[in-house]
Amino acid sequence: MAPHLGPRIDISSHWLRLTSAALVATWAATALAEPSLHVEPGPRVLAGEPVHLSVIGAQPGAEVRLTAERWFAGLSVQRPKPRLMRSEAVFTADPQGRVDLRIAQPSQGSYQGADPRGLFWSMLPVAGVERPAADSVDTTEVHFTLHSAGARSETRLQLLPSLPEVRTQPADGLPGAVFAILPGAQKRPAVILLGGSEGGSLITRDAAPLASHGLAVLALPVFSPPDRAGVREIPELPAAWADLPVETLNKARDWLARRPDVDATRIAVHGTSMGALLALLGGVHLPWVSAVVANVPSDVVWDGWGPGVPLGRRSTFSVAGRPLPFVSLVGYEEELQGFERNEPVMLRRAFERGRAARPDLAAQARVPVERIRVPVMVIGAYDDQMWPSGQMAQAIAERRAEAGLATEALLFPDAGHLLYDTGYAPTTGYNAGLRKTGGTPAANARAQAEVWPRTVQFLRRVLAAGDDPAATPLPTGPR
Structure with missing residues (x-):
């Protein structure tokens, strides 16, 4: 017996009427709408x-x-x-x-x-646009x-730059240092942030952005060189980077251990440029380090520099009061004369000449990264014109691989030295002056856009940081 289908409906004509009406409505809406950016x-x-x-x-x-x-x-x-x-x-x-x-x-x-x-x-x-005061524009x-x-x-x-809930404060007893953390009931794993040879407080600006991802962050300046006028931003810190004790990191660790909101059994050290070298040395010599991130690092120790420190006389770092073996730069002063001659200054050449001149010293000054038994991330750029971070980061990863140790390595062929950003800031001015940092604007931005999330993911994974507060949608209403 055939099923009862009810009254017959002319499907084809009904569909055509509906479709025609929809097309007219869509055409009218499109004609009246204006293009918009979402x-x-x-x-x-x-x-x-x-x-x-x-x-x-x-x-x-x-x-x-x-x-x-x-x-x-x-x-x-x-x-x-x-x-x-x-x-x-x-x-x-x-x-x-x-x-x-x-x-x-x-x-x-x-x-x-x-x-x-x-x-x-x-x-x-x-x-032709006048530059306003620093705090007068958004x-x-x-x-x-x-x-x-x-x-x-x-x-x-x-x-x-960071979640509005992040709390920041000076780290009393650590000159120039800044601590940042999201409030919460649980103890958070921590990261000690180290800057490079620029010195001063610049590294402290990165504390709150990283803390937005559920990590307690202590940004630690370790030296403060004089500016062109001879003024030192943080006079309590050394003016030169010479024979700096690797044990300086112990002070930061002890400071974090005194906080009830920090889990001092989970502390990573993240360094950029010269700070990356200090982070690696911390991983070698300090047993409490839980992980290391070395952004545009060196795989050897170099000679110290700064006011009253002749090149080639002192090491950048010391351990237990003894200077570490180092490689001396060759032609550094001559390279700087490029500023007077209005010629490009690429400090990388002084590092490469120094290493080539004394391969025996380079072998003695090598950081024994195979002794770092905790997770390590290295980030390097082959067009780095400050020093050859791409080749040195690759050497670190290879030496650890020979020892059977895994290393998360991010190596960029066309990028330069300035990789610690998010990929959304203008990169067109990096090589605009005589001092060249390397990389094309596009390559630097692409590298930054990969480095930032991969670094956050690495730190949260190896420190077992739990849920990411930054994954919570931000309010979309009026500011």
Whole structure:
């Protein structure tokens, strides 16, 4: 018996009427809509988290022009006045009237090729704009403007350097040091942050961003050189980097151990540049170190420098009161004379000449990384013009592999020395002056965008940090 189907309905004609009506409604909505730029996940994003930019509602095949502006101060201990930076890119809308910046290649603009961060890192200074006081503008805000077919719209994005809940405070008893932590009931594993040969307090700016990922962070300046006027930012610290005791890290560890909100059995040491060398030496000589991150490191100890310290006379580091064997730079003063001759200064050459001149000393000065029995991450760049961090990071990983020890190595062929950022800050000025740090703007930004999340993931994994507070969506309402 055939099933009862009820009243007969003319499916085809009914569908055609519905489809025609839908098409008319869609056409009318498209005709009335204006193109708009969408920023995901929202108007406020923690710096370093992925940002997706897309244009919708444009006319298919229409030219879409995007500009981005931001006040940016760059990296400096002296906190220079910010300058207005701008980037631009022109696209062609796809058949659906969209431009997805993850896959769309600009036909012209400040960067080439599909790059979701292109509008961020490719910014250049805007000429003729007066530079305001450091605290008078919002350097976290990016202002986008969209132009297409006579329509114009604006969108703003705030790149928060850290979660607003992060608490920061001076680390009493450790000159210039800053401690940052998210409040909570549990004890948090800790990271000691070390800066490079710039010295001073610059490294302390990175405490709160890293603490936003559930880690207790102690940013520890270890020396403070004089500036051009002879002024030292932190006079309680040494003025020269010479015979610095590796045991300096013990003071930081003891300070963390006195805090009830820190688990002192889980402490990593993260260093950048010369600080990376100190972090590796800490992993060799200090039994409490739980993990090491060495960003653009050296695999050998070099000679110390600073006021009253002639090159080639003293080591950069000491252990138990004894200077460590070191390699002397060759032609360092001559390299610096490039500033007077208006020629590019690439300090890398002095390091390479020193190593080539005395391979016997290089063997004695090598950091015995095979003695580090805790997790290690190394990050190097083969176009680093400060020193050959790519080759030295590779040597560290290879030596540990020979000893049967795993190392997480991030090695970048076209990047330079300045890898400690999120990939969303302008990188166009890194080699603008005579002092060259290496890498192309695009390669440096790509490397930074990989280094930051991989470093956070590594530290949280090896320290068993638990849930990531930064994964919680930020409020999207008015600021």
